[in-house]
Amino acid sequence: MPWAIRGLLGAAALVVLTSCGVSPDEAVRVKEGQTLGDPEAGLQYCSTFGCPYEGQACLEVFFDYGRSPALCLFLDVCERLQCEKEGRQCAIFDGFPGQVKCIEP
Template sequence: MRGRIRRILAGVVLAGLTACGVTEDEAVRLKEGQTLSIPGVPLEGCTTFGCTYEGQVCMEVFFEYGRSPAVCVFLDVCERLECQTQKPGYKCTLFDGFPGQVKCIERDD
């Protein structure tokens, strides 16, 4: 009985951790005519060893509909994205980690 309760509790905790959505202020969207990848380099998912091409980093992108799977993007990815929010003072930012995160934050000017 205890094992069953532990499994149920573990499932609830896991569901809670993965259900974290994206707020409107954090969400990014592609600028008109842009893609996450650059010409000649396909968009690939991350592996346990990281990314294939030099200069790429493994990131989750915070879109309005949720987080993307971990994908390999170049460090200039924010040049192809804009913040979803209409509030002034927000900018696209990269956060370190594995995978890292690409999302909008309020400027700290």
């Protein structure tokens, strides 16, 4: 099999593995009247160099419909999100990219 086809198959497998669904226990949603980013500037995708502003991190958000791509978000993102399931709280997990999802308190 040519290397180009192997590369495409490998990339397709990676997309499938990373796009797995989100558990209802982990899912968040944006609070009414809130946004994840600056409404004028929009959201920025993370680069291999990280994020441009102090206080931002590369984070994947676990929405009920799936994970977001790695976005540059400020670390107060949990103040603008709420858990889909009652009795859970939003948390940020370290990593590159980090993960924003709900956990048991």
